[in-house]
Amino acid sequence: MSRRRRKALPSEPVRCVIETLSHDGRGIARDNGKAQFVDGALPGETVMAKFTSTRSKFDELRAVEVLEADDARMTPPCDFADLCGGCSLQHMSGESQIRFKEDTLREHFAHFGGIEPDEWVAPMRSPALGYRRKARLGVKYVPARESVLVGFREKRNSFLTDIDRCVVLDPRIGDRITPLRELLHGMDAYRRIPQVEVACGDDSAAMIFRNMDPLSDSDRQSLIDFGQAHDLHIYLQPKGPDTVHRIWPETGEERLSYDMEEFDLTMKFHPMDFTQVNVDINRNMVHRAVEWLDIQPGERVLDLFCGLGNFTLPLARSAGQVVGVEGDDAMVVRGRENAELNGLSNVAFHGADLQADFTAQPWAAEGFDKILIDPPRSGAQEVCEYLTAFGAKRIVYVSCNPATLARDAGVMVRNGYRLVRAGVMDMFPHTTHVESMAMFERVDN
Structure with a gap:
């Protein structure tokens, strides 16, 4: 049986008028209604682009010449930006990158049930070069x-x-x-x-x-x-x-190790451990999380997906008791090491399957006044269903995926919480990664 030959791509560049930007940072044009995703192109631009693949419902192209540039265009700081997949937005100004990420978060909130926070907070920024650890x-x-x-x-x-x-x-x-x-x-x-x-x-x-x-x-x-x-x-x-x-x-x-001077903490980690890649954003992110939770003396706080204690230990500086829960046993050990290193005795770390109902665990029996959750990209839909059992007055959700944050926010709102504020954090400048933070309060507060 003969093999079907792949259709040859057009060899000549084509003119594309870019209408908007996809969530992965590619310009979107239309050819007789068919979507064209163009690497290296920005909304409002007209470019010449070469085909890299073609399918029945869309084409993929790469910009080779900018005929009409948008004001957001800038010269990439890296000589390899056009080819390297490590970054995808180096041709876009920093302000435009932030607006793109904010718009992405807004669109996801709107898509999942028309949710919008009472307040949009200013984006969190950091140096755009030399940040990745x-x-x-x-x-x-x-x-x-x-x-x-x-x-x-x-x-x-x-x-x-x-x-x-x-x-x-x-x-x-x-x-x-x-x-x-x-x-x-x-x-x-x-x-x-x-x-x-x-x-x-x-x-x-x-x-x-x-x-x-x-x-x-x-x-x-x-x-x-x-x-x-x-x-x-x-x-x-x-x-x-x-x-x-x-x-x-x-x-x-x-x-x-890295220090968090604001909380007089030194955090030690093995090079293979998960840690945040951007130390400046991390320090500001922890500050904001502690500020938003507004911990009062004597309060019990739950930190889910706690890792090595990046939020747990700073929270413990204000709380009566903090419980950190993590699915990776090695990180539970690391959290305990860091608590001991920093002389904190009001912290307990536990391993648990965070996809299962953990509300009956002994460490959860006394409930919690405040909760912080920092899940992986897959989010924490099941966890959000269980959280209401604790009756926490306030919940802060730190997210690395706007789609799962918006989905989980819908669960929280349905279960009696109000989305009070939200904003993006530019953890990965020059990329399309959207990191964000949201604060929820119980409606009957």
Whole structure:
């Protein structure tokens, strides 16, 4: 049986008039009613664009020339912005990026039941470059170039972008892409290291090398020498996440740390732990969450999806008792370590399945006055159904996905809460990620 041949794409660029922006940051044009999604184009612009794929209901294109530019257009700060998939909005001004994210949140609230907060708060901003403290960098040896590439995937394909630095990553990592490439190219295992994870604390940064095979003594020494030369902690990961181990420095605790001076806290974490990528936004986000919850002396507070205690411990500075609950047992241990490190005795950390009804757990028996929830992208629809059992006066929801926040807000409103205020946080400048925070109050307060 013959294979159906894929239809050849038009070779010549076409003229596109951009009407609006999709939630993934692509300009949207129309060709006889058919949607055209155009990378690198902004609303109000006219561009020439080349086809990258075509389907029955829509086409995908990439802008190759801007005929009429919108005022929001700016020159990307990164030389690789047109190709690299790490960022998608570097051609858009910072103010326009924020408006786009605010509009996205508004649209999702409206879509899920016509919900709108009583108050929209000012967006939370941070420096747009050098902010990213965590990332996974791909590694690939390319025989045709006789070179090792290190970086993020290209836009809409699996190839690695050929970069020599990254202005969005913390400079301790972003300025070392070229020496990292040179290191990997000189190793015996240059074909067998597919990724390098990076994590930064306030005082130290780490690289975790995924080695598919045991390393030779010379390769191991090369990594140690690299760590010494660039003041980096060096880890290996021969198999799954449980096999991650440090080889440099040879002694000391396998921890990085960040401070929250406002609360007189030091938070320690393993480089593979989940932490927020943007330390400035994180500090401001925690401040806002504590302010919105308005903890009074003696109150019991519940922190769901608490991780290593990023919100739990700051809340404990004001509350009578804080209970942090997390589904990852390793993070429960980390939370307890941080509570002990900071001398906090009014905090308890528990592991629990947060997809199940936990209201009968012993730690939940006394109820809670205030609740903070910081779920993953999938949200917390089931959890929101259970929360009303505690009768908390106020709930703050920290979100990394406007769609699931809006969905869960509908559950909260249906169950007797009012959406008092909401706003976006620019945790990932130059990307379409929309992080936000919402505050709910019980209607009968």
